[in-house]
Each structure stands twice: as C-alpha cells, then as structure tokens.
Amino acid sequence: MSELLDEVSLVERPEKNKPLGVLFWICVGWITLNIIGAIFANVLPLQNPLFEDFNAINAGPGLHHLFGTDDLGRDIFARVVYGSRVSIAVGAGSMLIGFGIGAPLGMLAAYRRGRFDAILTAIMYVLLAFPAIIATIAVLSFWAPRSLLKIILVIGLASVPLVYRVIRTATMAIATKDYIIAAKVQGATDGRILVKELLPNIAPIAVSFLLIGIATVITLEGALAFLGLSVNPPTPSWGNMINESRTVMAENPWLVIFPSLALCLFLLGLNFIGDRLRSHFDVTEVKL
Amino acid sequence: MIEDTKLLVVKDLATTFATAGGPLAAVGGVSFDLGPNETLGIVGESGSGKTVLSRTIMGLQPRSNVTVTGSAILNGFEVVGASERAKRQIWGTEVAMVFQDPMTSLNPVMRIGKQIDESLRVRLGMNRADAKARAIELLELVGIPSPEMRYQVYPGQMSGGMRQRVVIAIALAGSPKLLMADEPTTGLDVTIQAQILNLLDELKDRLKMSVILVTHDLGVVATRTSRIIVMYAGRIVEMGSTRDVFQNHRMPYTRALLESSPKVSNPSHTRLTTIPGRPPNLLKLSDGCSFAPRCAYVTDRCRSQRPELEPGEESGHFFACWNPLPTTRGVRSS
C-alpha cells in the first residue's frame, strides 16, 4: 500500500512533530515552580519546618497551616516545600554524576571502539549485573553517618553503568551512519565530530533518558526513606514524611496525602515532559 | 441478461479517506464489469488510485476513516457496506489477493506451510493431514520444487520469486473465482517477473479464474490481458480491449503513458520521454480534467469541466477527454 501511504500519511502518523501542547507547558511550569520553591525556600514566607508547635498537633488544613500540621505540630506545607529540596537535589545531583561520568565514557567508547571500548564495556556490563538497588542499600547502611551528599554520591555512582550503556548504544547507532564517515573523510578532528555531529543527534535520546533517570532516582530516594536510609530526621524529605506518617495515618491522613501528592505530581510532570519530548522528536522508547 | 453472467459489476465506486487535511477522494466514481475467465489490467502511475480501487473492490480497505460509496457486486454479493463478518465469507473462497511485496505480505515468523494450511483449515475446515497434503499440492502447482521440504521453511529462507509463488499458492487455496494481483511482480528480478506472470497465465486457464492485474508497467499488461482500464487521479480515463487501448487510444494521458515506457525496439540511448509535471494533489482537485495541467492538448474546456466517459468507435472502448486524439482506426497502427 505504499502509494496509499504517501497520501494518507497525514492520518497514519500524527504523532511526529505534534505541537507540544498546553499540558506540556503546564508541566514545565509546575516543575519549574517546584525547583524555584526548593531553591528559594529560605526566603519564601513559610513557617519554620522544624518548629514544633504543641498547640497545633495534627491540625487539619487551615489558614494558618495550609496543609495542616503533623503529629509534632510542624507545618506540613513548609515541610513539603523544604522536602522538595531533598528530592530535587538527589535527582539533579545523582544524574549529574551519572551522566557526567557515564555519558562521555559511553560516547568515547562507542566512537573509538577497539580495546578501550572492549575493556570498559566489559567492566560496565559486569557492574550492571549487580542489582544497583541492593548495592545502594548495602553501601548506605554500612557507611555511617548518612548525609545528603553521600546519598547523592552513592546513587550517582550506581547509575553510571546504566547511563554508560544507554549512551553508548545510542552513539553506536549514529556513529555508523554515513554522514559521520563523511565528516571523518573531510578531515574533521574527533573532537569536532563528537561535539558537532554526534552530540546533537544523541541529545533527544539523552534528554529523554535523563528525565526518566531523574524520576527513577527520586523514587529510589523515597524507597530508601522507607528503609530508614534517607536523610536523617528532622530534615524533611517527601520520602521520610510519608514513612513517618504510617503510624499516625488513621488520625492524620493529611500527613500521608500531601507529601504523596507532591511526590506523585512532580514525577508525573517529569514523566509527561519526557514522554512528550520523545514523541515530538520521534525517538524510540529508551529501553532500560 | 448479459449482466447475469458477469463475475464482477462495479458501479460508481468511490473511496474517500478522512485525513487531517480534509477528505481525500482516492477513487472517484469508477464503473466497469468483468466476466468469468477474463483478465483485466488496471494501469496507472503511483497515486492514480489503482491500489485503493483493487482493495475497495474486495472490501479490503482500512476499517477506520474510510468511506465507500457506490456498488461492487462480486458474484452476486454486494461488497460495499457489507459487514466485516459477511466479507470474510467471500475472502479466500470467492476472491483472493496477491500482494506486491512477498517479504512483507508473508508472516515472517510463521512457516510457509502453516500459512497455506491456515486458509485450508480455517476456511475450508480441512483436518491437519488433508490440509498438509493439499498445501503441498498447491506448492507444486505454483512450481516450487521439493514442496515437502519447502513446507517447513520460513519466508526469509526463500528467494523473492519463490516467496511470491507461495503468496500465489495461499491465494489459490480457497479456489477463488477472482484473483486480484496488485503489482505482483514489481520488485522482483526481470527474469523472475516473466516467470511469475506466465505462472499466473497458466493458473488462470487451468483453474478457470478471472484475474485483475494492477500495475504501472504497461509491458506487463500488453500481452496478458484482454481488457485494460487506465486510471488517473482516482478515475478511469480510458477503458477498452487491450488492442484498442494500445493501438487506438484517444486520451492523451494514455499516449503519454505508452510513450514513457522504455521499449526494447528503441535504438540505444534514446531519451526516455517523461510526462511533464506531477500527479495532482488529491486533496485539492480542481473542477476540470485532472490531467489538464500536464496535457499537451489541453483546451479551455478541459480546465473548467471534467470530461465524462464517452464511447469510442469500437464496442467496449470508452475514454474521457474533450480533445481526444484522432482515431487511428483504419490507419496503420503507430
């Protein structure tokens, strides 16, 4: 039906280059709002997240406390906003490390091939075989005392093999294309090829994977909190707020609902942005 | 009445797609008929609507975003408007299709024997042993050597010509009365093309089938069809016996088509004549004749009014043109 498809392609593939849409920009706005909130939490007109007001324990949402208070009288809204710091820091920081190390290595290995690639890839694949989650848990629990920095470092390093693999695979798919060979023949230096030819073509896949990665890492932080392996109280993080709420859920459901909503909506926003970018640039789904 | 003996009667058949750019009339108002044991050629460039026509006649058009109007009666069964379930009754047993590219029309992960079996067991209710025996018979019929062995292989393990034979075998499994062959040889080696076409000829006579041969290649239809329909922009622009169309064509497009196909008899290094311009955008059809922008004989009337099919001198010969080429009847052929 090839001749048919030429004319009817308008119907067959409406996804490509679809305009990003209103919802997309709403999500971008929402994520940006969260980020701003996290960065500028100090100067925003919030209650003190650590202040325990014994006159207002387990209060429901109201004028004074927008989201209510927890069982120690602390303002939930402020804690949620401050909590976003942890999630965003973990998400951004770990991915920075993961991509900062994994991506250049992956690109170089895919481009150069040869022994460098063979050895490095073998190491990475073996590292990949180790379930990263277990390694993260093991390291974090043995390496006391815990700090946000350590968490970011451990998760970041644990993500390097996966980033390496994805970027390497993506680069290999492009590096064999004719226009790369053409550039080489024209005498372009490796550096120039890497930056000007490969990088722009990897970008859609990389960004898509980056967003997925951030979402995954933030979820991981949440899970760690449930195992008591996230930041220490009284520092709020979405994960440990939800965890702490388990005991008082019956009396104070707000303690569960608000941080959960915050976390889920943030993840939803990230996922949606990643998904839309992917279908706009017509990138095949990244297989983790 | 003559109508009763016709295998296929098509009247004002039109197929419209609902696209993002508006309704697209891939086929607009086609009428013709076909008797038993006849071979009809449908000829046209890409985008002429010939493939859509062939599928619509069978009822095989896509199920969503498509509207079909008019009538197509196949052996007494009205295809237009029939439910999918009703159409399934005729598919395979009354009419079958041979598709263009056997690599994509065969299921790549299913053994070919099973693919033939499927028609026999599901549609004809044969049991496993009978179906296998019949499938091997069919493979032999289409000229595949060592059919028992080939029964087990996957499509990817066969050559292009072999695969197309398998496709034909599958089409014949239900003993259809009409075989629709949509560009059956495009994409195959030239030598294989001739083999496949000869095979179709042979089978047609042996099994007493009618065949509709859809193609852009005039060489294919020249010797193998009794009648030809020429399509352009979704409509029939000329129709008649093969001889009439080749030797006494009246519509300038037909001439242009004939002249643009390379002939072995031309001296070497002859420049190929092409038809200037491009096929029309079916989303924006103008009022006049669709070929007007590219026609060397265009008149003002051509641009403003669309010509209907009118009979030529010979019986069964029709063409749609306000300024037709002079008839060559009685004059030596060009």
Place this chain on the structure above:
Amino acid sequence: MLLGIIFVISVGSFYLIHLLPGDPAVVILGTGATPQNKAILYRQLGLNRPIYEQYFTWISNVLRGNMGTSFISQTSVASTIRAALPIDVELIVLSQIIAFATAIPLAMRSARKPDGPLDRILGAGSFTLLSVPPFIIIVLMVLFISVKLGIPHTGPSSYVTFSTDWIVNLESLALPAVTLAIGSFVVYYRVLRSDLIATLQEEFITMARSKGISQRRIMWRHAFRPSSVALLGSAGVNIGGLLAGGFVVQYLLAIPGLGYTLISAINMSDYLLVQGIVLVVSVGVVLINFIFDFIINIVDPRISRE
C-alpha cells in the same frame, strides 16, 4: 559469558565482607566476639590465608550448599535463604500472572481501536500510575483499607506457607502481589500496545485479513508473536527487578521474603547473611535475564539469524 558474569558476582559478594573496616572475624561475629569464637572462625574460613585461598574455600563451600552459619541468628545462612526464597518466587509468580492476564487482553483491545475511549482511558491511567511508586501505592491502599473500611492492618506478617493453609497464604500475599502487579501491568500494557499497533499496520496482517480469518485469530496468531519480543524483553528486566527490588513492599507488609530478610540482616549487622543473599539475588537476576533472552530467540527466529 554467563559463567563469567556469575564468577565475577561471586567474587564481588565474597569480597563484601572484606570491604568493611576492621577484622572480618569481628565483623561477622559482632558482639559475640570472644577470642575462642574468633579462633574457630579463623580456622573455618582460613582467614589468615591469602585472599584467593579464602575465596576458593568459600566458593567450594557455597557450591556444596554451605554458606556459613550466621552467628547472629545461629542458623545456617543457606537454610534461611531456602526458607525465604519460595516466598519471593510465589510473590513474583502471582504478581506476574495478574499483570499479564490484565495487560495482554487490554493491550489487544486498545490496539484494535487506537484512540478509542478504552485506549484513551487506559493510556492516561497507566501513565499516571507510572508516576506512583509502589510504596505509595501500598501506603495509600493500607490507608484506604484500614481507615475507611475499618479492617485493621496487622503488624507482623500473617503469612503462612502455601501447603499449610492456601487460603490464608493467598490472602496475605494479595496486597503485595497486586501492588507489584500494578507496576508490571503499566509497563507491559504500554509496550505491548505500541508494538501491536505497529505490527497491525504491516502488510501480512492485511494479507491474513484477505484470507478470511477472524479478527481474534489474526490478533493472537499473527500479530501477537512478533509484537511479544519487546514484551518479553521488558518482562525479563522487570522480573529481575522484582527479585532485587520488591523488598520495599515485603518490608512494609512484613512478608518474610528475601528482601525483608536482607533488610533485617543489614539492620542486625548479620553480614554473612547479607553476603549470602546478595550472591543469590545477583545470580538470580542474571539467570532470569539469560532465560528470557533464550525465550526471545525461540519466539522470533529472525533475531537469531541476524
């Protein structure tokens, strides 16, 4: 290749104990580190021998089924793992049955009518669920069940083995199985749906249609198989992930599977047990990936021929 990876994993697991600061014997013994015990341990594990000898001793023990005896719990590591592993298996099996049984038919329905009402609802729903981590699902479910419906959530596990009382067994695993199933469902549904839609566009599907075959048969016998490759791929990754990562769910609901045991072991500084579990789980994940690669090859012979 497979053996190579397993070998490296075993070395890594073995080395874990030596990564910790201090005398390995003290680490293993924990607070019960009397000089006599230390001496016994030294002899058992050959701790004053060179490291590769220690590894050989350890690996030959492991291959014979002896992973040491935990000094914290006084039970053999192997038997603890043996008790916990079937629970994981059952949990995974249950959740995957639920996930596949829902994802496959629904994906088929959606693929037949893309952008139809069902497709849109499932699409939006599954996308949203993607963003809800399993621990939140559990917490919210527990909140709903215990608070709204008034069914108290018991603390310690009410789990019993299948052979003892299969009704209670299924009851206790219902919540975690469903939670894990949701995560799997979302992935499987989306992957299968998109592959099915792509496959249904192919010419051989039109050909099958032209043979007069029913929609159902076309879907199951022609469209499903080529589309299932990606599904199997993600199943392999997913199940491997469940083995390693399902422990949050286990921990929250006190289901004594490997995950739960691992967390408790870490909390109690029972490093021998940790070592054993890490080894078993890692090898398990690798094996699962291997098996799935094998299955994929059978399903789509094109891949092996490429």
